[in-house]
Amino acid sequence: MSASGDSLHEHAAGQWFSVPELRLRDHHFTVPLDYKDPVSSPKISIFAREVVAVGKEDQALPYLLYLEGGPGVACPRPTEASGWLLKACEEFRVILMDQRGTGLSTPLTLSSTLQIKSAKDLADYVKHFRADNIVNDAEFIRVRLVPGSGPWTVLGQSYGGFCSVTYLSFAPQGLKQVLQTGGIPSIEDGCSADAVCEACFEQVIRQNEKYYERFPQDIEIVHEVVNYLAECEGGGVHLPSGGILTPRGLQLLGMPSLGASGGFERLHYMFERVWDPVIVPGAPKQISYYFLNAFEIWLGFDLNPLGALLNEAIYCQGASSRWSAYRVRAKFGDKFDAIKAASEGRPVLFTGEMLFPWVFDEIHVLKRFKDAAHLLAEKEDWPPLYDKASLNNNKVPVAAAIYFEDMNVNFRVAMRTVPEIAGIRTWITNEYVHAGLIDSGGLVFDYLMGLLKGKKPLF
Helix, strand or coil: CEECCCCCCEECCCCEEEEEEEEEEEEEEEECCCCCCCCCCEEEEEEEEEEHHHHHHCCCCCCCEEEECCCCCCCCCCCCCCHHHHHHHHCCCEECCCCCCCCCCCCCCCHHHHCCCCCCHHHHHHHCCCCCHHHHHHHHHHHHCCHHCCEEEEEECCCCHHHHHHHHHHHHEEEEEEEECCCCCCCEECCHHHHHHHHHHHHHHHHHHHHHHHHHCHHHHHHHHHHHHHCCCCHCCCCCCCCECCCCHHHHHHHHHCCCCCCCHHHHHHHHEEECCCCCCCCCCCCHHHHHHHHHHHHHHCCCCHHHHCCCCEEEECCCCCCCHHHHHHCCCCCCCCCHHHHHCCCCCCCCCCCCHHHHCCCCCHHHHHHHHHHHHHHHCCCCCCCCHHHHHCCCCCCEEEEECCCCCHHHHHHHHHCCCCCCEHHHHHCCCCHHHCCCCCHHHHHHHHCCCCCCCCC
């Protein structure tokens, strides 16, 4: 590797390599865990992959930083030129940055956290992995990578869009323009998790209604599964990794399915293989290994414990979340009680992109994070993530795709924030759901660029 930047240790760049129609180069940056104490703070690595169209390696292209959703999700690994990346590479040098704690950016994993011996130390470590420090990392990279330390375009998907609003709040000098896709956060002071969860639960109910309208036969199938789990010794069935699948745990399947394109279909096809065949007369009925394995794979907590730990902390400014989703869920009474719904013949409602304290008891990979999760849920002194005054006086061009039926980033919550960002252009659509940037090929990216370039009319 060759090295560049302020010192030989801050930035190392790899050699160019190829996938069909693209050229790629890897960059590793050494940054402080805590930017408030950069000298004595432990150091972590941030990984970013530079991507250009073939033949454009040496061209003076403007830079575009892509911020992935999450929290806790690494950037995509391109295997070919397609979708929004293909469109972006027509005019940009794209930087795919693994946010701290993900991918190759000193990943926070079940195995790596074994090095941290106490729950308090783990919570103190994880508190540095929110949007404020992701923006600090982006700025660290920008001034070392972009010629003349010039500003760049940022494209933020989902949580990456949240990060872009933090960027607009505290480091607008680094931004040329911003594109957001399904990623406008609540920016209220304190902890906005309660308001976010209430709005999300309401959309989750509507998504459940649509699911069962599509697949009415699944009402009885889910009843049967819930009743089976409730009658098992211990209240559930052991999962392949060692956890337990309970009726309330089953409801977590709404997280990866109800708000995703094709998610209804994938959930239905999971349930059509929920039972093992009876191949020996008189053998007891049992849930299939296929289903149990698919359940764990789909939730993916084994690969993303960071997302579980920060699920509500990303909404906190100077206040604690105190397990917001758990408290808000109680406001809906028995509506989300799976066992009671099954006994009364009502559809069992799946939940959405929210976590509950009991998850850290029932999902084996999360058990070691339980105490740290409780500490983070009670933490009050979270630093600010947004600055309304800065946003109200924003000069950076911003274009945002807002999805009317988005289950993960609620439309009403997003629209409360929109007036606070001066100059923002919005495209509101129900043609896509949360992952419209990926599902649309290059269409969503093209539309937002059209807004920024004046190709779309002002309304």
